Amino acid sequence: MPLFKKLFDWLEVRIGVRELAEKELTSYLLPRTINVWYSMGSILLAIFALQVVTGILLMVYYVPDADKAFKSVTAIMNEVPFGWLIRLCHAVGSNMMVLILLFHMFSVLFMGSYKSPRELNWLSGFILLNLVLGISLTGYLLPWSQLSFWATTVATNSVGAIPYVGGYLTEFLRGGKLVGPPTLGRFFALHVALLPLLIASVVAIHLFLLERIGVSSPPFGQENSANRWEGDRFRYEDHPGGIPFFPNYLLQDMTSIFVYLAFFFAVVFFAPSIFFPFDAFSPANPFQTPAHIKPEWYFLANYQTLKLFPNEFIGLMVQGVAMTFLAVLPFLDRGKERHPLKRPLFMLCAIGGIALYLALMIWGHYS
Amino acid sequence: MKTPHRLRANTGTVAPFLFILTLPFLTLPPLAGAQGESVCVQCHAAQSGRGAIPVKPWRESIHAANGISCSDCHGGDPKDAANAMNPAHGFLGAPQEVQIPSFCGRCHVGIKEDYLQSAHGRALGKGGPTCVTCHGSHEVKKAELELINEKSCSRCHSYDRAARIKAAMQETEGMIVAADRKIHGFRKLGIETDAYEKGLYSTRNRYHRLFHDVDTARIVAESARIRGEVARLNGSLGVIDEALRKRKLAGGAAVGLALLAGIGCYLLKKTYD
Numbered sequence: 250m251p252l253f254k255k256l257f258d259w260l261e262v263r264i265g266v267r268e269l270a271e272k273e274l275t276s277y278l279l280p281r282t283i284n285v286w287y288s289m290g291s292i293l294l295a296i297f298a299l300q301v302v303t304g305i306l307l308m309v310y311y312v313p314d315a316d317k318a319f320k321s322v323t324a325i326m327n328e329v330p331f332g333w334l335i336r337l338c339h340a341v342g343s344n345m346m347v348l349i350l351l352f353h354m355f356s357v358l359f360m361g362s363y364k365s366p367r368e369l370n371w372l373s374g375f376i377l378l379n380l381v382l383g384i385s386l387t388g389y390l391l392p393w394s395q396l397s398f399w400a401t402t403v404a405t406n407s408v409g410a411i412p413y414v415g416g417y418l419t420e421f422l423r424g425g426k427l428v429g430p431p432t433l434g435r436f437f438a439l440h441v442a443l444l445p446l447l448i449a450s451v452v453a454i455h456l457f458l459l460e461r462i463g464v465s466s467p468p469f470g471q472e473n474s475a476n477r478w479e480g481d482r483f484r485y486e487d488h489p490g491g492i493p494f495f496p497n498y499l500l501q502d503m504t505s506i507f508v509y510l511a512f513f514f515a516v517v518f519f520a521p522s523i524f525f526p527f528d529a530f531s532p533a534n535p536f537q538t539p540a541h542i543k544p545e546w547y548f549l550a551n552y553q554t555l556k557l558f559p560n561e562f563i564g565l566m567v568q569g570v571a572m573t574f575l576a577v578l579p580f581l582d583r584g585k586e587r588h589p590l591k592r593p594l595f596m597l598c599a600i601g602g603i604a605l606y607l608a609l610m611i612w613g614h615y616s
Numbered sequence: 617m618k619t620p621h622r623l624r625a626n627t628g629t630v631a632p633f634l635f636i637l638t639l640p641f642l643t644l645p646p647l648a649g650a651q652g653e654s655v656c657v658q659c660h661a662a663q664s665g666r667g668a669i670p671v672k673p674w675r676e677s678i679h680a681a682n683g684i685s686c687s688d689c690h691g692g693d694p695k696d697a698a699n700a701m702n703p704a705h706g707f708l709g710a711p712q713e714v715q716i717p718s719f720c721g722r723c724h725v726g727i728k729e730d731y732l733q734s735a736h737g738r739a740l741g742k743g744g745p746t747c748v749t750c751h752g753s754h755e756v757k758k759a760e761l762e763l764i765n766e767k768s769c770s771r772c773h774s775y776d777r778a779a780r781i782k783a784a785m786q787e788t789e790g791m792i793v794a795a796d797r798k799i800h801g802f803r804k805l806g807i808e809t810d811a812y813e814k815g816l817y818s819t820r821n822r823y824h825r826l827f828h829d830v831d832t833a834r835i836v837a838e839s840a841r842i843r844g845e846v847a848r849l850n851g852s853l854g855v856i857d858e859a860l861r862k863r864k865l866a867g868g869a870a871v872g873l874a875l876l877a878g879i880g881c882y883l884l885k886k887t888y889d
Binding site for chain 1: 681683800803804805806807808863864866867868870871874875877878881882884885888889
C-alpha cells in the first residue's frame with residue numbers, strides 16, 4: 250500500500266488525479282431517473298475491447314493469403330490451444346456488437362435523446378453503425394470459405410448497379426475483375442487497420458460529445474418530458490441532486506456487462522452454430538456456387554429489399570434514402586416532446602419501421 | 617428562432633454526404649437470385665407441357681443437392697441455349713431402357729457392376745428393373761434402406777426375400793446415419809471432419825453396393841464387417857464428443873460466473889442506491 254500511495258502522490262502532484270477522479274467519477278452526476286438502457290454504450294465498449302483483443306490473438310495465426318487463409322482458420326479452430334474459443338468469441342462478438350448497437354439506437358430513438366443539442370451524438374452513432382456493418386462485412390471474407398467468398402462476390406457485384414461508376418467501383422473493391430487474392434488483401438487491411446482505427450476515433454468523438462454536452466434525462470417519471478434546450482448558447486446539461494457515476498452507475502454498467510457476458514458465453518459455448526451456416530466450413534471454390542447462400546442476419550432486410558425491386562439500382566436508392574432519413578432524423582424531428590407515448594406519429598413511424606425491418610429480415614431468411 | 621433555420625440549411629449539406637457514406641454498406645445482394653441456373657433448367661421450367669415435368673423432381677433430388685445438373689447426365693452445353701441440345705456439343709438425350717445402367721454407370725461404376733451381376737441385372741431387357749425403377753429418373757432418391765419396401769418390390773416379385781435383406785441391413789443403416797449426423801454436427805462447429813467424412817464415405821459406398829446384391833448370406837456377413845468399421849469410427853468421434861462435453865462444462869461455469877458477478881454488482885448498486 251505505501252508503494253501505491255507513493256505512486257498516487259507522485260501522480261497527484263503532477264496531474265491532479267484526485268481532482269480528475271472527483272470530476273469524472275464521484276462528482277459526475279447522472280439523472281436520478283436514469284435507466285438500464287443507458288448502459289448499452291458501456292456494453293458496446295466492452296464488446297469492442299473484446300473484439301480488439303480476440304482479433305489481435307487471431308492475427309497471430311491467421312494467414313491473409315487466398316491459398317492459406319481457410320487452412321489457417323481451420324488450424325485455429327482445431328489445433329491452436331483455445332483457438333476455437335478465441336475465434337468463436339470474435340465471430341459471435343461481431344454479431345452481438347451489431348445487435349447491441351441496434352438496441353442502443355432504438356433506446357435513443359424512443360427516449361428522444363437524439364434531439365437538440367445531441368444531433369452530433371446521433372450522427373456519430375449513425376456513422377459508427379455503418380462502420381460496424383463495414384467491419385463485419387470485411388471480416389466475413391477473411392475465412393475464405395464458400396460462404397464468405399460467394400457473399401462477397403455478390404455484395405461487390407451490387408455496387409456495379411450504380412450508374413457510370415459502378416463498374417470501376419466494383420473493380421476497385423475487388424482489386425480485379427473477380428473476387429480473388431487481391432480482394433482478400435484489401436478486405437484484410439480494411440478489417441484490421443483502417444476500420445478499427447476509424448471506429449476508435451468516432452467512438453472517441455462520440456464520448457467527447459457525451460462528456461461535453463452532458464447525459465440526457467430519460468423522459469420517463471417526470472411531469473414535463475419536453476426538451477428543455479433553449480438553443481441560444483452552449484449549456485452543459487447537469488443533473489444537480491443526481492446519482493454519481495462512481496460507484497452507482499458504474500455498478501449498473503458492470504451489472505449490464507456481466508449479464509451480457511452470460512448471454513454471450515451461452516451462445517459461444519452452447520449454440521455457436523446459429524451464426525455459422527454449413528458453407529462457412531467449406532473452402533472457397535470459385536467454380537461452384539453453393540445453393541441457398543444468405544447474408545448475415547443484419548443484412549437480410551437489405552437483401553430482401555433488393556429482391557423486391559426489378560432494378561437493383563432502385564433497390565439501392567430506396568435503402569439509401571431510408572438510411573439518409575435515419576441519419577438526418579434529429580434535423581427533421583424538431584418537436585420538443587420526448588416521451589414516446591406523447592408522440593403518437595413518431596411511435597407509429599418507429600414501430601412501423603422496426604416491424605418492416607423485422608418482416609423483411611424474416612422474409613429474407615425464408616425466401 | 618435563428619437556430620432551427622441554420623440547422624435546416626445544414627440538413628441539405630449533410631444528407632448527400634451521408635447518402636454517399638452509407639451507400640457502400642447498403643449494397644447487399646440478392647445472393648440466391650444471382651446464382652445462375654443452367655439454360656436447361658431455365659428453358660424447361662418455363663415450359664408448360666411435358667418438357668417442364670423433370671424440373672421440379674430434379675430440384676428435390678439428391679443429384680440437385682449435390683450439384684449434379686441436367687448436362688452432367690444428358691450432355692449438351694448448359695450455358696448456351698442454342699447448343700444445349702446439340703449432339704455436336706455432347707448432348708445424349710434420354711437413354712433407351714437397356715442403356716440406362718450404362719447411362720448411370722458412367723459415374724456409379726461399382727454399382728453398375730454389382731447390378732449387372734445380380735438377378736436384377738441379368739433380367740435387363742427381359743422385364744427386369746433398371747436403376748430408375750427403384751431410384752426414379754429425375755427425382756433420384758438418396759440410396760437408403762427405405763427404397764426396399766413392399767410396395768416397390770412387389771411390383772415384380774414377392775417381398776419375402778427383400779424383407780430378409782432389409783432386416784439384415786437395418787442396424788448398419790442406423791449406425792451409418794447416426795455417424796453421418798454426428799460428423800455433420802461437428803462440422804457445423806468448425807471441427808475438422810475431412811478424414812472422418814472420407815472414411816464414412818468409403819464405408820457408405822461399400823454399404824450402398826450391397827443394395828444391388830441379392831445374396832442374403834453375403835449381405836449379412838458384409839453388413840457385420842461394415843458395422844465394425846462404423847463402430848471404430850464412432851470410437852474416434854467419441855473423443856470429440858468428450859472434448860465438447862468438457863467445453864460445455866466450462867461454458868456452464870463461465871455463464872454461471874458472469875451471472876453471479878452480475879448479481880453481485882446489482883446488489884452492491886442497490887446498497888449504494
